[in-house]
Amino acid sequence: MNTELLGVIAMFVATLLLALPLGKYIAKVYSGDKVWTDTFMGPLEKLFFKLSRIDELREMSWKQHLTTLLTINLIWFLWAMFCLLNQNWLPLNPDHIPAQAPDMAFNTAISFLVNCNLQDYSGETGASYFTQVYALMFLQFVSAGTGMAAAAVVFNALKDRSTEKLGNFYNYFLKSCTRILLPICILVAVMHVFNGTPMTFKGMETQISMQGDTTQVSRGPVAAFVAIKHLGTNGGGFFGANSTHPLENPNYFTNMLQLIIQILIPFAMVFAMGFYLRRKKLAWVFWCVMTIGFLLLVVPTVIAEIHGNPALAHMGISQPGGNMEGKEVRFASYATAFWSIATTVISTGSVNGMHDSFMPVSGMNMLLGMMINSFYGGVGVGFLNFFIYVILAVFIGGLMVGRTPEFLGKKIEAREMKIAMIIALFHPFLILVFTAISSYLAAHNTDMGWWFTDANCKHNAIGWFNNPSYHGFSEMLYQYTSCSANNGSGFEGLADNNPFWNITAGIVLLFSRYLPIIGPVAIAGLLAQKKYIPESGGTLKTDTSTFGLLVFAVKIIIAALAFFPALALGPIAELFTRH
Amino acid sequence: MKKELLPSFLLSIICLILFSGIYPLIIWGIACVTPNNGEGEVINVNGKKYYANIGQKFTDDKYFYSRPSAVAYNAAGSGGSNKGPYNEEYQEDVKKRIDTFMVHNPGIAKSEIPSDLVTASGSGLDPDISIQGAKVQVKRIAATRHIAEDKLYSLIDNQTERPFLSMFGPSKINVLKLNVMLENLK
Structure with a gap:
């Protein structure tokens, strides 16, 4: 084998x-x-x-x-x-x-x-x-x-x-x-x-x-x-x-x-x-939801990387190791592709290959891993992010079947839902608003003055790309997604060591760390104060595969609706317009 | 918040001593008794000291080439090209590398060149090449050094590092070690 x-x-x-x-x-x-x-x-x-x-x-x-x-x-x-x-x-x-x-x-x-x-x-x-x-x-x-x-x-x-x-x-x-x-x-x-x-x-x-x-x-x-x-x-x-x-x-x-x-x-x-x-069964349901999401991202990425770069295949060389640009021979494509998704679904952000040089499909999957940010997620906080989606799913599920939304014997009410919604929407808000600002500056080739200087001592915003066109957009999108997901990996071609990127990224980092901790702890704290209602016939069961599917659907819908347009401008456009 | 300031401060100092003081000292102490004193794996050749894991630039025709590098194999830094897969500038670079390789290796078909020989690694310090990457250079080295090709193939075979536990990961060849053995071949 x-x-x-x-x-x-x-x-x-x-x-x-x-x-x-x-x-x-x-x-x-x-x-x-x-x-x-x-x-x-x-x-x-x-x-x-x-x-x-x-x-x-x-x-x-x-x-x-x-x-x-x-x-x-x-x-x-x-x-x-x-x-x-x-x-x-x-x-x-x-x-x-x-x-x-x-x-x-x-x-x-x-x-x-x-x-x-x-x-x-x-x-x-x-x-x-x-x-x-x-x-x-x-x-x-x-x-x-x-x-x-x-x-x-x-x-x-x-x-x-x-x-x-x-x-x-x-x-x-x-x-x-x-x-x-x-x-x-x-x-x-x-x-x-x-x-x-x-x-x-x-x-x-x-x-x-x-x-x-x-x-x-x-x-x-x-x-x-x-x-x-x-x-x-x-x-x-x-x-x-x-x-x-x-x-x-x-x-x-x-x-x-x-x-x-x-x-x-x-x-x-x-x-x-x-x-x-x-509640071991509940834990397994959660783990399976996370694993299915993880595998859905890993498999296409591994396939894309081991098949190599079509542009290089066109030049007539062989690619037994797959897409080797930015990769090391001792790890080769399978392990590097697997790592790239592992490191983005959890919030590590260490790399054993350069993400900027991966194929567009892989780049998109890394972005999706960080956008959803709770297929496993980082130590502790990954579970907190997942918890937000669970609260949303309980509420939606409760409404769908006409039962009181309860999670582990505690009623989910308006206050908890408001917090959950703010946290769920704040992540795309941060990513998209900041990417939009940087794209605007780059598209107008704005003179950034003190805020940005490239290697040739020019101050034009276009200078922060290492790659033109759609891939350049992906570099900016990746940077803010990585910050907001507290990931830390990057499309490293982006010239990010300058006041503009240092400061805007720093701001995104601060918000995206503490709100997703404050929110879930607040929700849990509020739930803890409520009266415990023992399970009855009217309870929406959460440790079932149906509920797992519902959580999965909520995640996909939120990520897809919020991020699809941005992904279409970046990796998807790159995939479909290659020469 | 005021009430928590002093305990937080004191606990931080204790954590600093534990995680940044004692923990690294333990690891450092253990490293001092490892074969290379925790300074990275080193090989000595004719009185010269090389880092076995840090790749070197080999562009001379009498040596097996190493991979292209974005940092010219200077381990004072590290990094990849960060070029996107469809970047036209990048494709031009690869084309040039293929052409250069073809000039230096007459009698080789393009389809025999594996991509690792014409693409830059992530660290810029990759010590390895693929097996195919070594074999495709045999003809050139045999001609430059007047050595029989069979001898070179068996050298490559000897120097091939098998997958971890023969089960996990790719096979590879450390270019530095290969070239050291090549010099001894005569």
Whole structure:
């Protein structure tokens, strides 16, 4: 059998097999049950809480949860800004990297804070080791912990009782980091070290090639970084080329490992909900809906990439490896195409091939993955996004069959629906409005002044494309979609390191992270206060395939109606007008 | 919000020490006892040190060519061309690469050239080429170095890296290692 196809199947199956026990473990951690990590982590956490003057048993309302979440995020933002603006004199800077410009620092700090990891800089030239480890990697841990803690609050709120007390935010947050992220990261980082990924604080080294060219090789503490980058669905690369870089992702084994751990927690969170609420069947229904959506995007993408580029076939060469532009020989087309969809349906955004050079069908599927943003989704937040669609589906389903819309014994009423609608529509609103503005500027070739300068020191908006025509439009659409989905991958041809793109993308990032956390937590908090109604003949059953289909339909309708026109101008037009 | 400011601040400091201080130190400590001290896999040839995983530019006819690169194989940076598949400028680039290859490799049909030899990789540092990518260069190298083609084919066979566990992923050849062995062949 084809070893490349087998590799892809193995990755998917391995993820599922690992996610089931991990989901059970996560559910236990959040319920406070006994787990094996208690013996050494338990006393440490107690000490941490004591030193931070936190009473981890003080239960919070949903509003207190959100206040705490936003406060601690603000502190992290200020710390990251400080590191980025002062990295030139801070320690661990062997390559003498200068401080980032304020607009770039703003973009970088926000993008790592919100778990997006859009990178307008290149790791080799834009970030010192101090920044990489003490600002960026720190944020990769804590932003993932934030998302997971928010999901834990929602799990708690969906229990079958009426309450305002939903656990302690610090407790959920710290345990997400110490019990789930840290142990797996140590394991994965060690595996990388033994496969040739560097973990050193020494700077660049000059080497003379066999042919006599003098080049330099960037190194750094990569192994520790690459583990949390994937496990926390962050996706920001240590090097500019992310996981295509042969030091960041040296071989097929590390490639499998990175792929498995980036989908692992998004899978496990769904199962964790099932174990936590004792509704395993519901968890499987959710997982199946997500998987069907995922497969519908993966299969056409893999086919498009392994068939190669018709324009190159026309030149008479053979394409046994498929469309190889922007891809690495050691991963080849199957694994790279599979990765490209995995990284966009969950919100990682790391790449092991350059998305800008993929075929139009693949580009469209990546965009769709981010537009729907909840076929699995990022750690914690993917479940929150899915939850919004579930609320919408419950309401629509209830209306269709004339039953009271209820979810897990709680009535869904006008207030919850309003919040759900705002969140569902805000994502397309952000993407489309900002793409429209940038398209207008590009179409009129506006002089951008201070806001934009291209490589030739010209200020015209048209200069930010690397590709003309429809593909150029796709580059802009992709950038804002990636921001709004907190993804962080890019059609990297876009010249995005300038005040215009840094600032507008930063604004999109801020809104698109916190509203989709605030909304679901608010809905869940409101539901938790309501009276619990035991299931009866009049209840709309949610753990059935019919309901799964309904959720799927709601997602497709919202995404299709909102985004089809934009997709038609980008990848679809490119597909149908090729020469 | 005020009430949460101090605990949030203190917990952040503790997290910083744990995740940015202790965690990387553990990994660094383990890396120090690995074969390459956590500095990336290195091979030594005649007193010269090369990074085995970082591709090198090979354009000389006496070596097996490596893939085109958007960063000229200078690992001080990394990146791909980011050209769209139907970009006309990109298609021109590929055409030129095919023509150059045909000039340097007489007697080869166009349909024998695999696409990895004329397209740029994602990192610009790809250390590998496909098996077909090596075989298609045998004729040229045999002529330049006056070596029998059979010897080169068996060298390629020896240097072929099989799929992971012989089950997962593609076969490939590390161009640097291949050329090091080629120099030893004589």
